[in-house]
Amino acid sequence: xxxxxxxxxxxxxxxxxxxxxxxxVFVLLIFFFLLREGLPTLSEVEASSxxxxxxxxxxxxxxxxxxxxxxxxxTFGAALIAVPFxxxxxxxxxxxxxxxxxxxxxxxxxxxxxxxxxxxxxLGILVVSPYLRVLLDLPTGLTAFTGSLLLGxxxxxxxxxxxxDALDSVPRAYREGAWxxxxxxxxxxxxxxxxxxxxxxxxxxxxxxxxxxxxxMTVMMVTGNAPVMATKLGSLFSPVRTMTATIAAEMGExxxxxxxxxxxxxxxxxLFLISxxxxxxxxxxxxxxxxxxxxxxx
Amino acid sequence: MTKFFSRNRHTVQRLxxxxxxxxxxxxxxxxxxxxxxxxVQGGSAISWDFITGFPHDGMRAGGxxxxxxxxxxxxxxxxxxxxxxxxxxxxxxxxxxxxxQWTRLIRLAIINLAGIPSVVYGLFGLGLFxxxxxxxxxxLAASLTLSIMTLxxxxxxxxESLRAVPQGFRTVSISLGATRWQTIRKIVLKEALPxxxxxxxxxxxxxxxxxxxxxxxGAAFFLPRLPQSPFDATMALPYHLFxxxxxxxxxxxxxxxxxxxxxxxxVLTMNLIATVIRSRARARRQW
Amino acid sequence: MNKILxxxxxxxxxxxxxxxxxxxxxxxxxxxxxxxxxxxxGKSTLLRCLNRLNDLTDIRTSSGRxxxxxxxxxxxxxxxxxxxxxxxxxxxxxxxLPMSIRxxxxxxxxxxxxxxxxxxxxxxxxxxxLSAIWDEVKDRLNDPAIALSGGQQQRVCLARVIAxxxxxxxxxxxxxxxxxxxxxxxxxxxxxxxxxxTIILVPHSVQQAARxxxxxxxxxxxxLIEYDEGKTMxxxxxxxxxEDYIMGRFG
Numbered sequence: 061x062x063x064x065x066x067x068x069x070x071x072x073x074x075x076x077x078x079x080x081x082x083x084x085v086f087v088l089l090i091f092f093f094l095l096r097e098g099l100p101t102l103s104e105v106e107a108s109s110x111x112x113x114x115x116x117x118x119x120x121x122x123x124x125x126x127x128x129x130x131x132x133x134x135t136f137g138a139a140l141i142a143v144p145f146x147x148x149x150x151x152x153x154x155x156x157x158x159x160x161x162x163x164x165x166x167x168x169x170x171x172x173x174x175x176x177x178x179x180x181x182x183l184g185i186l187v188v189s190p191y192l193r194v195l196l197d198l199p200t201g202l203t204a205f206t207g208s209l210l211l212g213x214x215x216x217x218x219x220x221x222x223x224x225d226a227l228d229s230v231p232r233a234y235r236e237g238a239w240x241x242x243x244x245x246x247x248x249x250x251x252x253x254x255x256x257x258x259x260x261x262x263x264x265x266x267x268x269x270x271x272x273x274x275x276x277m278t279v280m281m282v283t284g285n286a287p288v289m290a291t292k293l294g295s296l297f298s299p300v301r302t303m304t305a306t307i308a309a310e311m312g313e314x315x316x317x318x319x320x321x322x323x324x325x326x327x328x329x330x331l332f333l334i335s336x337x338x339x340x341x342x343x344x345x346x347x348x349x350x351x352x353x354x355x356x357x358x
Numbered sequence: 359m360t361k362f363f364s365r366n367r368h369t370v371q372r373l374x375x376x377x378x379x380x381x382x383x384x385x386x387x388x389x390x391x392x393x394x395x396x397x398v399q400g401g402s403a404i405s406w407d408f409i410t411g412f413p414h415d416g417m418r419a420g421g422x423x424x425x426x427x428x429x430x431x432x433x434x435x436x437x438x439x440x441x442x443x444x445x446x447x448x449x450x451x452x453x454x455x456x457x458x459q460w461t462r463l464i465r466l467a468i469i470n471l472a473g474i475p476s477v478v479y480g481l482f483g484l485g486l487f488x489x490x491x492x493x494x495x496x497x498l499a500a501s502l503t504l505s506i507m508t509l510x511x512x513x514x515x516x517x518e519s520l521r522a523v524p525q526g527f528r529t530v531s532i533s534l535g536a537t538r539w540q541t542i543r544k545i546v547l548k549e550a551l552p553x554x555x556x557x558x559x560x561x562x563x564x565x566x567x568x569x570x571x572x573x574x575x576g577a578a579f580f581l582p583r584l585p586q587s588p589f590d591a592t593m594a595l596p597y598h599l600f601x602x603x604x605x606x607x608x609x610x611x612x613x614x615x616x617x618x619x620x621x622x623x624x625v626l627t628m629n630l631i632a633t634v635i636r637s638r639a640r641a642r643r644q645w
Numbered sequence: 646m647n648k649i650l651x652x653x654x655x656x657x658x659x660x661x662x663x664x665x666x667x668x669x670x671x672x673x674x675x676x677x678x679x680x681x682x683x684x685x686x687g688k689s690t691l692l693r694c695l696n697r698l699n700d701l702t703d704i705r706t707s708s709g710r711x712x713x714x715x716x717x718x719x720x721x722x723x724x725x726x727x728x729x730x731x732x733x734x735x736x737x738x739x740x741x742l743p744m745s746i747r748x749x750x751x752x753x754x755x756x757x758x759x760x761x762x763x764x765x766x767x768x769x770x771x772x773x774x775l776s777a778i779w780d781e782v783k784d785r786l787n788d789p790a791i792a793l794s795g796g797q798q799q800r801v802c803l804a805r806v807i808a809x810x811x812x813x814x815x816x817x818x819x820x821x822x823x824x825x826x827x828x829x830x831x832x833x834x835x836x837x838x839x840x841x842x843t844i845i846l847v848p849h850s851v852q853q854a855a856r857x858x859x860x861x862x863x864x865x866x867x868x869l870i871e872y873d874e875g876k877t878m879x880x881x882x883x884x885x886x887x888e889d890y891i892m893g894r895f896g
Contacts, residue, residue: 069539073454079443080450083467083513086506090474093485148381156375157382165386167633172389174560174629176567178596179618182603183392186614216385246371267473274475276570277596281604304477304570311481311574316489328481335473343469526740533698534753534805535730544756549743644743644791 094332098325105319110326115287115301117310117320124327126287130204130300133290134279137208138215138272143265145212146219150264153220154227155249166224173217181281184210189282196297202284204300210282211272219268226260227253266342270335273304280305303327393626396618403616417580417602418610422617427584428497428592429566429624432576435501435588436508436565441558443505444512448554451513452520453542472510476570479507483575498588500576507571508561515557519550524645552639559632567625569596595621648674648813648843649695654709656690656699664690664704666867672860677835677844679858679875681851683896686864688847692815695845696732697725713813730757733806737818737849739798741790746782749790749801753809772804777834796827803834813843821849832857851891855879863887 101110105122112123153165188210189201196205230253238248254261284299287306307324314321411421447464455461483503493499523546531541569577578591579601585592599617602609649672656664665687672678680688693699694711697718710717718728730753742749750772751765759765769786773779778800782793790801799819806814816835820828835844835857848854854861858875863884871884882888890896 069537072539076446076450076454079446080455080464082443082447083464083471083509086509087467087470089486090478090482090506093482093490094478097481097485145381145385148378149385152378152382156378165382168386168389170560171626171629174563174567174625175389175392176569176596176621176625178567178569178600179396179622180392182599182614182618183395185603186611187395213388220385244367244371246374247367270473274473274478276475276477277600281600304475307477307481308570308573311484325481325485328478331475331478335475335478336470339469339473340466343466524740526736526738527742529698529701530736530740530742530802531752532701533696533729533734533736534756534809535726536753536756537726540756545742644741644789 091332094325094329098322098327098329101319101322101326104322110323113289115306117323120319122319122323124303124323124330126289127301127303127306127327128330129290129295130283130287131273131302131304133204133295133300134207134211134283134302135269135272137204137296138211139265139269141208141212142215142219142268142272146216146264146268147223147261149216150220150223150227150261151249151254154224155245155253169217169220172213173221177214177275177277178281180210180214181278184278184282198297200284200299202282203298204283204290204296207279207283207300207302208296210278211275214275214278215268215272218271219264222264222267223257223261226257226264229260230256263342266338270338270342273338274331274335276304276308280308285309303331393622396615396622400612400615400617400619403612404619408616409620413580417598417606418608418613422595422598422620424581424584425593425595425598425617426620426624428577428594429596429621431497431585431592432500432504432572432594433562433566435497436504437558437562438505439502440505440508440512440561440565444509444558444561445516445554447509447513448516448520449542449547451517453538453546468510468513471506472514474507476507476568477573479503479571480573480575482506483571488575494589495574495576495578495591496589497576497585497592500572500592501588503571503575504565504568507568508565511561511564512558515560516550516554519553519557520546522553523549527645549643549645552635556632556636556639559628559635563625563628563632566628567596567621569594569600572597595624647671648713649845650710650712650715651691652710652712654691654694654711655707656687656694656704657707659703659705664867668709668869670862670869670872672843672845674843675839675841676859677839677846677857677875678860678862679854680845680847680862680864681854682864682870683890685866687867688864689817691864692734692817692845692847694719695813695815696729696734697723698729698734700725730809731811732813732815733809733811734815734817735799735803735806735819737821739795739802739822741793741798741801744790745787746790746793746801747786750804750808752805757809768808769804772808773801775807775834775838776800776804777830777837778804794827796823796830799823799827799831800834803831807838811842813845814838816844816846818847818849820853828853851879851893863890865890 110122110124112121113125114121114123115126149169153162157165184206189206191201192198192206193201234252234256235248238252243251279302283302283305285301285305286299287301288299290300307327310320311324314324408421409426410423412423414420451461451464480503483499487493487499487502488495527545528541531545536544572594576591577594577597579593581591581593595617599614599621602617603614651668651670654668655666658664668691680691682688690699690704706719711719713732742752747769750769754765754768770779773782778797781797790798793801820831823831832853835846838844846857848857855875858878860873861875861878862872863870865886871878871882871887873883878887879891882891
């Protein structure tokens with residue numbers, strides 16, 4: 061009986077170990093397939109024309125700059141909203157709200173995080189954008205601003221959850237020490253607690269921004285889908301097109317293996333690399349400061 | 359002005375608190391508002407026929423049953439692939455992995471998977487499952503794509519739940535003659551299960567609401583009958599909502615809101631179940 | 646009668662720091678042997694060698710053997726599972742498993758493959774009686790073990806070990822968190838148990854050592870300074886360092 065137990069345990073342990081490495085396998089797989097279908101772009105389209113400002117695939121204009129600027133401006137706008145509101149709400153939940161309210165707010169924010177992006181895009185089309193069009197007297201409500209607003213709403217729950225966790229894990233002793241020295245609660249939050257949770261809050265912001273960059277459906281539905289360079293401040297209030305929306309909108313219509321097809325995969329690769337870089341930076345920030353904290357506390 | 363404020367720290371505090379509270383309210387109110395708004399607008403479209411009937415007249419009338427069933431199939435398909443693999447990977451990270459380079463690589467990979475845009479998953483699914491493995495536009499391809507996307511969520515929450523189980527249990531179990539796997543199976547996994555379940559449900563909830571990954575891998579706009587095999591394409595609620603709100607001319611608003619409501623209810627119910635599991639487990643915990 | 650023979654045992658942490666240096670001891674059967682001394686002396690580490698629990702940490706043997714009934718248990722070919730059933734351990738803080746009292750006590754037995762209800766019930770009663778707690782819990786065996794007081798939990802942990810009918814019982818500061826009455830009950834149980842089992846105890850105070858020891862070993866910074874009969878050790882210790890510690894001049 062002992063023998064067969066050992067045999068079973070051996071197989072199970074091996075399977076578990078293999079599962080552990082599955083994440084690495086998948087990342088490599090994804091990278092490989094994006095590369096496979098995206099690299100032909102470089103042989104089919106000149107690099108200079110890729111960096112053009114005209115995206116008009118029907119006439120073979122594959123300039124991806126307007127798409128990149130579209131993504132940037134929307135992400136920037138979303139961050140402008142998500143960061144203050146996200147951190148503010150996290151501070152409220154963690155430091156100011158009474159216990160009973162915390163128990164209500166935390167699940168509520170989590171709920172927002174679970175709302176399908178297509179539902180938010182849907183409301184964006186039917187409610188937000190007509191409202192903004194009238195309010196700001198614009199020719200159309202489908203603009204980068206609308207996208208930023210909704211994207212901010214999508215990124216906020218991520219920022220709130222992670223930041224609130226970070227603030228919560230600041231040892232009580234820090235706050236008590238500050239109070240004992242005569243600081244008000246407000247001063248304690250800004251001069252002690254928040255700085256102590258700095259790395260976690262930074263991670264929260266990066267994850268929120270990452271979420272915003274990668275959002276597809278909402279932006280596709282409300283940003284107007286005009287691949288125009290978004291470089292002036294006024295561009296915020298006109299239609300733009302993001303990289304993600306481009307892929308989603310045009311993939312259904314391309315011929316398998318065509319240049320357009322390859323370029324879309326190429327854009328996918330760019331998105332993959334951007335999120336890779338953001339995540340590596342975010343994780344190294346957390347990693348480094350965790351080590352510092354361990355050294356200080358031991 | 360500055361002198362006034364620096365003299366009165368408590369005024370500053372009161373102002374600051376008000377500002378922060380305002381921000382929190384402005385963040386939370388839209389959530390509640392959104393849900394209520396959709397409830398109100400879409401409520402009138404909900405009827406037995408709507409939920410159990412098939413669409414007619416180019417989606418402009420009738421019900422959305424195939425979309426509901428389709429989302430159900432996709433959710434189950436995602437669960438089949440991502441749950442066992444995700445939990446096993448979490449067990450590895452929590453109970454077996456040492457703190458070395460390889461483990462850090464795995465964690466980096468997980469963080470990466472979590473950050474990849476959903477539409478890129480769609481591309482990947484198209485490249486690997488639909489084309490290379492020739493599954494075609496199918497429930498299978500879409501489920502596999504969604505499961506890889508859901509994997510990081512399941513792994514991180516499951517690992518956290520496993521780590522939360524007190525280390526003392528493991529030591530005691532081993533000292534009484536248990537092997538590592540016996541300890542995991544009989545104690546650690548059992549105690550971590552509610553937390554793991556919560557994470558699984560939340561992960562699946564997100565998968566159920568996603569559109570981009572299924573766009574090119576399994577979603578179809580109109581199918582005359584329900585899918586018969588995993589190799590069939592399927593309708594799905596999020597995709598359906600997307601199409602009827604952007605691409606069908608003269609689409610009755612009623613039906614649009616109704617569809618949004620059904621999707622919302624689907625997602626919120628899962629959220630509710632997860633929350634209930636979590637709080638009941640916390641009350642029953644023996645540690 | 647030697648039960649355990651420790652030959653020239655030295656242990657190291659993975660970064661090279663030494664934990665135990667050249668320990669030579671023989672521990673006799675059916676007696677209470679006490680390992681005492683200031684913190685960091687290596688007593689708990691030695692205890693954990695005896696049931697190979699150190700395998701889970703980064704402590705490695707750099708030299709020496711431990712013979713239990715003549716067999717070197719540090720040999721990699723040894724069946725560790727069987728060893729741990731033979732050498733049971735009670736820890737400093739009571740750790741009731743998240744299950745009922747009854748399930749706690751039979752946990753080890755079920756792992757060993759015992760399925761017969763009659764045997765299990767019998768083991769539960771016998772072990773809880775030997776741990777001097779049967780009367781207190783016999784009517785609520787299906788209650789969660791966590792509902793008991795600290796002292797009661799610790800006695801259930803002791804019963805849990807006894808149920809496996811080990812030959813050796815290791816106790817690492819078992820009464821450190823307990824009130825004097827519970828402490829007294831545990832010590833009384835040990836005095837009964839030593840008739841059947843070999844007991845090795847790390848006490849949480851010199852007084853407890855003096856109360857319970859048949860044999861006593863004084864450890865200081867990883868070295869065995871003195872090893873003698875309990876009566877002699879606490880009335881007329883031979884080494885100056887031992888005397889200083891017992892008299893409370895340091896530690």
